[in-house]
Amino acid sequence: xxxxxxxxxxxxxxxxxxxxxxxxxxxxxxxxxxxxxxxxxxxxxxxxxxxxxxxxxxxxxxxxxxxxxxxxxxxxxxxxxxxxxxxxxxxxxxxxxxxxxxxxxxxxxxxxxxxxxxxxxxxxxxxxxxxxxxxxxxxxxxxxxxxxxxxxxxxxxxxxxxxxxxxxx
Numbered sequence: 001x002x003x004x005x006x007x008x009x010x011x012x013x014x015x016x017x018x019x020x021x022x023x024x025x026x027x028x029x030x031x032x033x034x035x036x037x038x039x040x041x042x043x044x045x046x047x048x049x050x051x052x053x054x055x056x057x058x059x060x061x062x063x064x065x066x067x068x069x070x071x072x073x074x075x076x077x078x079x080x081x082x083x084x085x086x087x088x089x090x091x092x093x094x095x096x097x098x099x100x101x102x103x104x105x106x107x108x109x110x111x112x113x114x115x116x117x118x119x120x121x122x123x124x125x126x127x128x129x130x131x132x133x134x135x136x137x138x139x140x141x142x143x144x145x146x147x148x149x150x151x152x153x154x155x156x157x158x159x160x161x162x163x164x165x166x167x168x169x
Contacts, residue, residue, distance in 0.1 A: 039144075043141050065129055127150060
């Protein structure tokens with residue numbers, strides 16, 4: 001097995017271990033992740049008009065995503081506790097939707113640091129928890145919501161350099 005195909009979170013005998021990043025240089029790192037929440041158009045309208053009884057869905061989901069990014073190492077067992085320098089989330093409804101009675105909310109999280117390891121997990125966690133927050137706040141109105149396509153869109157920094165996801169459709 002080549003060194004690039006070895007699992008870095010396992011010892012040679014298969015036991016879990018947190019990767020030692022102490023010898024790695026500190027570099028600027030950024031990661032952008034995205035998740036989508038598919039819902040009824042009436043749910044989108046209630047969100048936009050702030051008619052959800054639990055409050056301002058988009059603002060609360062944005063805050064939940066930021067808080068989640070900061071807690072990623074508490075949720076993912078072998079994830080490093082990374083000092084985050086910037087976390088932002090953008091929540092926007094997608095204009096082009098296949099079904100007329102359907103709406104799609106795009107949640108994009110951007111996380112930045114200067115550290116010895118990347119922030120991909122923090123970005124993925126941020127957009128995932130933001131999507132879960134939207135679901136939680138709107139589930140009484142629309143139990144058919146679907147959270148989908150949680151994925152890394154972009155990363156830069158570190159030894160592996162830049163990754164840019166190929167846009168879908």
